[in-house]
Amino acid sequence: VEQQEDTYLINEFDGMHSADISSVMEGLNAEECKYILELLNPEVGANVISEIDEDTRKNFLELFTPQELAKYMDQTDSDDAADILNEFPVKSKEEVLASMNNHEKVQYIIDLLHYEEDCAGGLMAKELVKANINWNVKQCIDEVRRQGRDVDKLYTVYVVDDYNVLLGRISMKKLLMATDDIKVSDLYEPQIAKVYSYQDEEEVADIMQHYDLEVIPVINVQGRLIGRITIDDVVDVITEQAEKDQQAMSGLSEDVEETDSFWQMAKARLPWLIVGMSGGLLGANFLGGFEAELSRIPAMAFFIPLITATGGNVGIQSSTIVVQTLASGGFQGSVWNRYLRVFIVAILNGLTLASLVYGFNMVFSDNHELAIVVSVALFSVIMIASFMGTITPIILNKFGINPALASGPFITTCNDLIGLGVYFMVAKLMLH
Amino acid sequence: VEQQEDTYLINEFDGMHSADISSVMEGLNAEECKYILELLNPEVGANVISEIDEDTRKNFLELFTPQELAKYMDQTDSDDAADILNEFPVKSKEEVLASMNNHEKVQYIIDLLHYEEDCAGGLMAKELVKANINWNVKQCIDEVRRQGRDVDKLYTVYVVDDYNVLLGRISMKKLLMATDDIKVSDLYEPQIAKVYSYQDEEEVADIMQHYDLEVIPVINVQGRLIGRITIDDVVDVITEQAEKDQQAMSGLSEDVEETDSFWQMAKARLPWLIVGMSGGLLGANFLGGFEAELSRIPAMAFFIPLITATGGNVGIQSSTIVVQTLASGGFQGSVWNRYLRVFIVAILNGLTLASLVYGFNMVFSDNHELAIVVSVALFSVIMIASFMGTITPIILNKFGINPALASGPFITTCNDLIGLGVYFMVAKLMLH
Numbered sequence: 059v060e061q062q063e064d065t066y067l068i069n070e071f072d073g074m075h076s077a078d079i080s081s082v083m084e085g086l087n088a089e090e091c092k093y094i095l096e097l098l099n100p101e102v103g104a105n106v107i108s109e110i111d112e113d114t115r116k117n118f119l120e121l122f123t124p125q126e127l128a129k130y131m132d133q134t135d136s137d138d139a140a141d142i143l144n145e146f147p148v149k150s151k152e153e154v155l156a157s158m159n160n161h162e163k164v165q166y167i168i169d170l171l172h173y174e175e176d177c178a179g180g181l182m183a184k185e186l187v188k189a190n191i192n193w194n195v196k197q198c199i200d201e202v203r204r205q206g207r208d209v210d211k212l213y214t215v216y217v218v219d220d221y222n223v224l225l226g227r228i229s230m231k232k233l234l235m236a237t238d239d240i241k242v243s244d245l246y247e248p249q250i251a252k253v254y255s256y257q258d259e260e261e262v263a264d265i266m267q268h269y270d271l272e273v274i275p276v277i278n279v280q281g282r283l284i285g286r287i288t289i290d291d292v293v294d295v296i297t298e299q300a301e302k303d304q305q306a307m308s309g310l311s312e313d314v315e316e317t318d319s320f321w322q323m324a325k326a327r328l329p330w331l332i333v334g335m336s337g338g339l340l341g342a343n344f345l346g347g348f349e350a351e352l353s354r355i356p357a358m359a360f361f362i363p364l365i366t367a368t369g370g371n372v373g374i375q376s377s378t379i380v381v382q383t384l385a386s387g388g389f390q391g392s393v394w395n396r397y398l399r400v401f402i403v404a405i406l407n408g409l410t411l412a413s414l415v416y417g418f419n420m421v422f423s424d425n426h427e428l429a430i431v432v433s434v435a436l437f438s439v440i441m442i443a444s445f446m447g448t449i450t451p452i453i454l455n456k457f458g459i460n461p462a463l464a465s466g467p468f469i470t471t472c473n474d475l476i477g478l479g480v481y482f483m484v485a486k487l488m489l490h
Numbered sequence: 491v492e493q494q495e496d497t498y499l500i501n502e503f504d505g506m507h508s509a510d511i512s513s514v515m516e517g518l519n520a521e522e523c524k525y526i527l528e529l530l531n532p533e534v535g536a537n538v539i540s541e542i543d544e545d546t547r548k549n550f551l552e553l554f555t556p557q558e559l560a561k562y563m564d565q566t567d568s569d570d571a572a573d574i575l576n577e578f579p580v581k582s583k584e585e586v587l588a589s590m591n592n593h594e595k596v597q598y599i600i601d602l603l604h605y606e607e608d609c610a611g612g613l614m615a616k617e618l619v620k621a622n623i624n625w626n627v628k629q630c631i632d633e634v635r636r637q638g639r640d641v642d643k644l645y646t647v648y649v650v651d652d653y654n655v656l657l658g659r660i661s662m663k664k665l666l667m668a669t670d671d672i673k674v675s676d677l678y679e680p681q682i683a684k685v686y687s688y689q690d691e692e693e694v695a696d697i698m699q700h701y702d703l704e705v706i707p708v709i710n711v712q713g714r715l716i717g718r719i720t721i722d723d724v725v726d727v728i729t730e731q732a733e734k735d736q737q738a739m740s741g742l743s744e745d746v747e748e749t750d751s752f753w754q755m756a757k758a759r760l761p762w763l764i765v766g767m768s769g770g771l772l773g774a775n776f777l778g779g780f781e782a783e784l785s786r787i788p789a790m791a792f793f794i795p796l797i798t799a800t801g802g803n804v805g806i807q808s809s810t811i812v813v814q815t816l817a818s819g820g821f822q823g824s825v826w827n828r829y830l831r832v833f834i835v836a837i838l839n840g841l842t843l844a845s846l847v848y849g850f851n852m853v854f855s856d857n858h859e860l861a862i863v864v865s866v867a868l869f870s871v872i873m874i875a876s877f878m879g880t881i882t883p884i885i886l887n888k889f890g891i892n893p894a895l896a897s898g899p900f901i902t903t904c905n906d907l908i909g910l911g912v913y914f915m916v917a918k919l920m921l922h
Contacts, residue, residue, distance in 0.1 A: 081700075235634065288704075297728060300728075300735070320831065327804075332846070338797070345792040352791055356784035462736075
């Protein structure tokens with residue numbers, strides 16, 4: 059495809075959505091990306107740049123001069139432009155900003171560069187349409203026509219007072235259905251959801267999900283309207299959070315992608331593997347203390363994997379249920395009621411599994427004493443793992459740590475050790 | 491709060507968002523919910539009913555007569571109404587529909603009840619505004635005024651031909667900015683994303699996320715416009731999918747909630763626990779074949795937890811990376827290249843961990859032979875678990891099974907068994 063067949067490619071890309079063009083480009087190398095981008099008109103090119111995968115973007119944007127980049131940034135929404143420029147070293151960032159023609163946008167971007175990426179201020183775009191509370195509908199529609207050209211997704215007109223303090227909103231539908239001489243103050247909805255610029259992006263996602271909003275205004279501490287966040291950015295936040303939870307559950311310590319270097323990939327996996335391994339070595343040391351018992355009854359060793367695996371599985375199940383309850387807005391009802399429920403479910407599961415194992419051992423083994431020991435240990439391990447799995451995410455959440463870590467390797471390792479401990483303690487008590 | 495203080499409560503709820511009222515109601519019993527709902531005006535009440543948690547809803551809606559419910563359903567969006575009525579037995583469903591006054595809505599709901607809940611048809615709402623391609627802007631705006639009262643979130647006007655075949659769309663912004671005599675055919679965007687009614691809800695979510703859409707039209711096989719899906723319903727799909735993945739990873743077999751009965755909760759956990767336990771018993775049987783070796787060198791048992799835990803951790807890490815790559819749109823580049831990368835990362839991790847363990851054993855133990863056996867086994871287990879963790883989700887995905895299951899208990903159990911096998915095979919080969 060890359061034989062520089064300009065006209066063919068231009069025809070091909072014409073009418074293609076920028077999101078599809080960027081998908082195509084993610085499979086190509088940096089020079090090819092640059093070549094394609096130059097075939098597109100700057101507006102489409104700007105969309106492609108904001109939609110493309112971060113790693114691909116980094117690679118090919120380096121090939122452009124600041125002047126060329128400025129041409130695209132002039133056409134990009136302020137929130138995307140700020141995110142893209144944030145990936146650059148300070149010097150090129152300044153050069154790009156200095157070369158841009160759209161001075162209003164430059165001001166927007168500079169404002170946005172102040173905010174942390176993971177707060178409402180870092181998610182918001184500056185482009186919005188606002189109307190003064192004292193206007194009538196005609197003035198308001200004229201303003202939409204004037205400001206609206208810049209605003210990509212226009213759902214709503216925000217109503218502010220003379221000091222830019224946010225008072226409410228008017229939906230496009232209401233505006234279209236109203237006659238020209240109605241006053242804004244008679245038409246607007248005064249009670250609307252809003253977020254402060256310093257609020258965490260996950261809080262923003264929760265609020266927008268709770269109220270089913272497609273856009274939310276952002277205000278500063280003085281209540282002044284400074285931007286808006288659209289749902290598509292929030293969908294990305296939600297997806298990212300789900301990925302982070304999965305990574306926490308599986309013991310990946312950084313955001314890894316298939317395209318990272320070998321060493322990065324290995325490094326992301328090693329920390330939790332080493333934690334797990336240290337647990338295994340501790341376990342080995344602990345078992346070392348039972349060498350005499352093990353050489354007398356080697357069959358005791360047979361059930362080690364059974365005990366540790368069941369403890370791990372029970373712990374992960376319990377913690378995942380708690381994590382999901384926390385994520386969907388926390389608990390209703392009393393805490394003690396909860397613990398009682400967990401306790402009863404653990405007893406049900408513990409009794410079921412312990413009797414299954416006991417039955418199995420009665421049939422296939424002739425060591426009745428050991429069969430009892432294994433079942434008692436299994437029951438105890440299930441009880442303890444349920445309890446640990448339930449309280450760990452609650453405690454992590456209290457300390458502001460991602461509770462999904464509680465379904466991860468650290469807890470599995472702890473459960474392994476506890477399981478071993480319980481098993482051999484029970485054995486020691488019952489076999490002597 | 492529930493001393494029936496009508497006026498106090500009416501004041502309190504007045505101006506509260508329906509999503510907040512439903513949050514309050516989720517903490518109350520069925521009678522209290524009914525009582526509150528009757529204090530609200532029917533429109534707010536209808537919103538509350540669609541936003542409230544499914545379990546709470548089921549409980550208190552049973553207290554209403556079909557006639558009372560019909561009053562609320564008249565005010566509810568067709569997609570929510572269909573979902574709610576789907577929770578009812580057939581007889582009450584019919585009774586409610588028969589008692590409704592809004593006959594257009596009844597028709598909508600009956601249409602929607604035909605679709606499976608998890609396809610585009612089950613997600614869509616029938617309320618939308620459409621304009622004929624032959625109209626001008628004035629006719630179009632009049633139509634928005636007429637149809638628009640029913641449509642809650644109005645972002646766009648769909649353009650259809652005389653046979654209701656979808657041709658394109660006009661954004662509300664364009665409509666507001668255009669003059670009355672422009673023709674629809676000159677204004678509309680012809681190339682727009684759309685979905686067929688039979689497409690899976692996760693496909694819909696992917697498409698809307700890919701193109702950053704807030705609403706997407708739904709067509710039937712003939713290309714006729716039959717509904718629209720808004721982003722807020724898709725956000726719920728995304729959140730649900732993330733929860734399902736987490737549950738698959740942690741071995742919960744049904745959608746469990748804290749509020750379910752004890753037996754339901756136990757039942758959701760038992761299947762995978764039993765799988766894990768059967769694995770443990772198989773492991774015990776396998777180890778039984780090495781009773782002689784174990785009683786000769788009991789220290790061999792010490793490292794069982796280390797080997798199985800590391801194999802499990804490595805497998806889960808590998809599969810989670812693949813699952814996330816699959817979820818974010820699949821792989822770029824060649825398959826062999828991928829396997830080579832996985833292979834190299836596994837070697838890096840394997841060498842690191844094996845040498846750490848070897849170093850540890852050289853310092854703390856005097857059995858050099860066993861130290862070598864453990865390290866060789868650990869290295870082999872890491873290689874195999876990486877490979878298994880990488881291919882399992884790909885295979886599951888090919889067969890249309892949720893690939894997140896590959897990070898779940900079944901695979902952990904397999905890895906445990908493979909780990910044990912490798913460990914004792916290596917031991918047998920090297921210690922004789």
